[in-house]
Structure formats: C-alpha cells, structure tokens
Amino acid sequence: xxxxxxxxxxxxxxxxxxxxxxxxxxxxxxxxxxxxxxxxxxxxxxxxxxxxxxxxxxxxxxxxxxxxxxxxxxxxxxxxxxxxxxxxxxxxxxxxxxxxxxxxxxxxxxxxxxxxxxxxxxxxxxxxxxxxxxxxxxxxxxxxxxxxxxxxxxxxxxxxxxxxxxxxxxxxxxxxxxxxxxxxxxxxxxxxxxxxxxxxxxxxxxxxxxxxxxxxxxxxxxxxxxxxxxxxxxxxxxxxxxxxxxxxxxxxxxxxxxxxxxxxxxxxxxxxxxxxxxxxxxxxxxxxxxxxxxxxxxxxxxxxxxxxxxxxxxxxxxxxxxxxxxxxxxxxxxxxxxxxxxxxxxxxxxxxxxxxxxxxxxxxxxxxxxxxxxxxxxxxxxxxxxxxxxxxxxxxxxxxxxxxxxxxxxxxxxxxxxxxxxxxxxx
Amino acid sequence: xxxxxxxxxxxxxxxxxxxxxxxxxxxxxxxxxxxxxxxxxxxxxxxxxxxxxxxxxxxxxxxxxxxxxxxxxxxxxxxxxxxxxxxxxxxxxxxxxxxxxxxxxxxxxxxxxxxxxxxxxxxxxxxxxxxxxxxxxxxxxxxxxxxxxxxxxxxxxxxxxxxxxxxxxxxxxxxxxxxxxxxxxxxxxxxxxxxxxxxxxxxxxxxxxx
Numbered sequence: 001x002x003x004x005x006x007x008x009x010x011x012x013x014x015x016x017x018x019x020x021x022x023x024x025x026x027x028x029x030x031x032x033x034x035x036x037x038x039x040x041x042x043x044x045x046x047x048x049x050x051x052x053x054x055x056x057x058x059x060x061x062x063x064x065x066x067x068x069x070x071x072x073x074x075x076x077x078x079x080x081x082x083x084x085x086x087x088x089x090x091x092x093x094x095x096x097x098x099x100x101x102x103x104x105x106x107x108x109x110x111x112x113x114x115x116x117x118x119x120x121x122x123x124x125x126x127x128x129x130x131x132x133x134x135x136x137x138x139x140x141x142x143x144x145x146x147x148x149x150x151x152x153x154x155x156x157x158x159x160x161x162x163x164x165x166x167x168x169x170x171x172x173x174x175x176x177x178x179x180x181x182x183x184x185x186x187x188x189x190x191x192x193x194x195x196x197x198x199x200x201x202x203x204x205x206x207x208x209x210x211x212x213x214x215x216x217x218x219x220x221x222x223x224x225x226x227x228x229x230x231x232x233x234x235x236x237x238x239x240x241x242x243x244x245x246x247x248x249x250x251x252x253x254x255x256x257x258x259x260x261x262x263x264x265x266x267x268x269x270x271x272x273x274x275x276x277x278x279x280x281x282x283x284x285x286x287x288x289x290x291x292x293x294x295x296x297x298x299x300x301x302x303x304x305x306x307x308x309x310x311x312x313x314x315x316x317x318x319x320x321x322x323x324x325x326x327x328x329x330x331x332x333x334x335x336x337x338x339x340x341x342x343x344x345x346x347x348x349x350x351x352x353x354x355x356x357x358x359x360x361x362x363x364x365x366x367x368x369x370x371x372x373x374x375x376x377x378x379x380x381x382x383x384x385x386x387x388x389x390x391x392x393x394x395x396x397x398x399x400x401x402x403x404x405x406x407x408x409x410x411x412x413x414x415x416x417x418x419x420x421x422x423x424x425x426x427x
Numbered sequence: 428x429x430x431x432x433x434x435x436x437x438x439x440x441x442x443x444x445x446x447x448x449x450x451x452x453x454x455x456x457x458x459x460x461x462x463x464x465x466x467x468x469x470x471x472x473x474x475x476x477x478x479x480x481x482x483x484x485x486x487x488x489x490x491x492x493x494x495x496x497x498x499x500x501x502x503x504x505x506x507x508x509x510x511x512x513x514x515x516x517x518x519x520x521x522x523x524x525x526x527x528x529x530x531x532x533x534x535x536x537x538x539x540x541x542x543x544x545x546x547x548x549x550x551x552x553x554x555x556x557x558x559x560x561x562x563x564x565x566x567x568x569x570x571x572x573x574x575x576x577x578x579x580x581x582x583x584x585x586x587x588x589x590x591x592x593x594x595x596x597x598x599x600x601x602x603x604x605x606x607x608x609x610x611x612x613x614x615x616x617x618x619x620x621x622x623x624x625x626x627x628x629x630x631x632x633x634x635x636x637x
Contacts, residue, residue, distance in 0.1 A: 206469075206515065256517055257517035258517060258518060260517075294462070319464070320464045321463035321468070321517070322465075322468065323464075323467075323468025337464060337465070337467075338464045338468040340463070340467070343480075
C-alpha cells in the first residue's frame, strides 16, 4: 500500500505539468507540506512533450531540469504518479481527497537500466509521442522522465511476456502483483492544475485530419522535430517518409470559432512562428513555410520574434482562413481558399500541413468532484464558490509556459494563505 | 433614383452600416465579421464569372460606407443558397441570409439591376405563390421558360419534357393547372390578411410607413 502523509495543513496540487510543478515547488519552498498528484507516469505534462519553447528556443531538458532539481532537493513534496483525484469532500481548510493510483508494475528499485525493455515483444501506442509511433510494453515514457522508472503496460500482465520481463530485472523492481488502489488524504487547500489538451482536429471536417496522413497537428509536429521523437528529429511526412520541405501552417484550427473553441488559444501563433524555425533549421533555404492566418497575435513581448520570422524570405504569410483541404495523387495536401489581401483565390499544394490546433482545458467535460466555477470555454474561474480550490496554469486559461508559471505562483500563494489560517499563523 | 432610395440616403446620411443593420434582414450581423475569408473560400460559385465581391469583401464595403458599390453590386444576387459559408463561419454569421437581405433591400429601394434573373425568379415565384396560397407549378415554369421569347421557351420545355411527364405520373404535377384549375389554399382571405399583417409588422420594425 502506498502511504501518504498529509494533514489539513497540506497543500494538494492536482496535475504535474509546468504549472502544477511550479505551484508545488513554490508552496513547498515556503515550508508547506505538498502532495503532487499526476495522471501520467511522469511529470512535466505537455511542456516536456515540446521540442523547444519560445521565445528563447529553450529545450525542455533545460527549463524542466531546473524544476526537477528543485523537486528532488525538497523533502516536503510527495509525488504520486499515475494518480487521479476521484473524490473531494469537506471544505476550505479541511478537505478529504480520494486518489486512485493505477499500477505501474515497477517499484522504486528501478534503475532504468532497460533490461526489461529488451525482452518485451508486444508494442503499444506511444502516448508520449502523440501515438505517432509505438513503444514496447515495458517502456520509459521519455528520456528525461521523472521519476526515472519504467512502466509496464497493463495489456501484457498475466502473460509469459510479463514473466520474462520480471525475470530480466536484476533489481527486483518488477512487481506484477501491483493492484489499483485508492488512498484518502487530507488537505487544507487544493491547487487544480490539470492543464490542457489539443483540440480534436477531427471535428474540423473540411481539414480532413485523420483521413489525410499528411495533415497533422502542431503538437505532433513538435514530436517530429524532436531528436527524441519517432523520426529522430527528421521532419518527414507520415504518408511516405518524404522530407517535408514545403510546410503549411493553418492558424486558428478550432480556436476563435463558435463551432469549435470560442476563445483565442493565444499560444498557437507563436508556436507556428517558432515551428517555421524548425523547418528553416532542418532544410536551410530549401525549407519553405507558409502561414495561413486571420491575424497574427504574437502576444505581449513577442512582436520582435514575429518580425524576425517575417523578415525570413523562406517564410510567407497568407491572410486567409483556409476553407478546405483536398489531397493530390502524390499525397500532397492541397489548400483551398481566398487570400483576403486582394481577394485572390488560391489552390496550393504542400508537402505537409500543420494545423495550429487550440487549447481545450483538460477540466472540460471532466467531473471535478467539487463545486467550482468555469467560463463558457470550460476554463476554471476565480470565484468565492471555489473556496479552498485554486485553478492554476492552463486549467484556468489558454497560456504559454511563461504565463502558466506566473499563474501557478499566484495559486500557490493563495493556497499558502489558506493553510496559514488553518495553522493560525495568519489572520 | 427612386424616392425610397433618396429617403434612405437622407435618413442615414453616410452611415451605411447602420442603414444595412436596420433595413436589411439579418443586417445587424455584418459588424460581427472578422474578415477571415472562409466564406469566400467556401463559395461554390467561385465568383469569377461576374461576381463583383465575395461575401466578406461585401461586408467590409458596408462597414466602409461604400453604399453605391454595394447596392450596384451583383454579388448578393448570385448567391445560390448552398449555406457552405454559414456552416463554416467561425462567428456563426448567417451569411446566406444576409446576402438575401441585402438583395431584398436593394430591390425595395429601387436599386436592383434591370432584368436580374434571380430577381425575376423570386418575383415570379412570390406572385404565383401568394395569389392562391399555393404554387401553380405549370404557370410558374411557363413564365420562367418563356421569359426570353417563345422559341427559347419551347426549346427549354422540350428539354425538360421527360421530367415533366415523370412528375405527372407521380402525381406531383397537375397539367390542368395550365388553365387555372389548381390546388388552392382553403382560406385565401386568411393568407392575404396574414401577409398584410406581416408587411405591417416589418414596416413598423424598420421604422417606415408601409
């Protein structure tokens, strides 16, 4: 059984992405006890799935490394991975929370040596790479996964393969008898940082995502560009593995659309601008990018980034929301629409189309087992009715990494105030 | 220029957007357009053969106060009501309805082009349908086929005769309608009273005398 030490002076952080990690660290570094709950087998969320982030083109290995170091050095944070909150009762200053823990089948003896991976034969979808590839049923989710522990897919449990995996482990780390369990813990305040999910591009019918292999999303493109991704960092299109030297980016794929997401997702313009740099870096002057946009929203201080990309002769901008996509015989997706600057009709083939899909809050459609307010897009709002539950990061709004961290710090401070009151350290 | 046109010009001075908002059906949606161009890109008519302006350009012209350019345009008359633009519009603007609203308004104030085929079809249909409360299909097709002269009318009728016979067989077309024996509404007076009332309400809403 997993044991968790928690009192009503503990802060529970739900979600271990960049926002949740930040909130947990900020709170713990003020001296509070923190329990960090993460659904995936690793921390870092969507941020760790990026190749690089704007504006400084940092690799997550750098930015997250700092946070992981802080986390490892802090004895006040208990991390629960493969865990989901299933019930919340009580109130501000005195919550009781049920957390369901899925079995990893690997315990803390794991040294990440990889012997189990060598004997595994079954292949399962590679969720870390947005299912672009496959991984063996005993896998490390990503090279920088924290905790650095393998995971065994439940589909092989009870087979001879599982026994072989167990036998291959020299450290007694494989425990095939692990069961799903539920733990109950106390908390004075809760930071809800469950982040976002990419909008399901299949819903945007005229773009034929899921039907045309060379129409992909911006999050998938991150994995293509990443050396740790399924193509080893080569920008190859899915249909035939050809180098995608002529890439189209379609902005507002789902965002700012009453039929899909009502809100502007904010990060997608910057993400596409950033991704044109991947194309440039991969192919030099042979790499051409075209951004189809309604208007470029390079938020806040990022206007200079936009101007820099705009000055690149290999990147062109077409002011148009693409009407539809068809597919040529050679597999090229063809974009149809009207350039509103001059009202010129176009029909342009590209090697690869990247849909800049928007952010949908992960809390949307999820039944948070407590009373909380959300806006018309499903993002958590700050409201007195939320009591001791504070939203952080992309659970509250469409934010980039930088802003998610700011939002998380604010939420941590609010949570600290609640537990201080419980401890009578603050009026 | 008609009186009505002058009256409206005087009333709205240079505020053409307000004029469209108040006078054209669904015109109050025009300001919601964010100029993404998905309507134009989705239009099956391709607006090359004689389309003056695609929808989002027409909306921009309205906002820019280009009254003559909009009212003289043939764009709204060329709309085939396929609703592609309406379905794809990220702002859910009823573009198809606005196109018809502008066309109807242009006609009402006497700015519709002479011998406009869409206008001719609409008028013929309206007069035919409101007379008895039901459409007299034979008379409607006769009027449409023979609008460009007897020779071309006969040619069109011959080309369509198989369809017509099929409709007669399926009891979807009654040849006796040609001599005025047709299905009618039970309460024609009621229909006419209803249409008069609708006209009165619309005039009241749009701030003018019926």
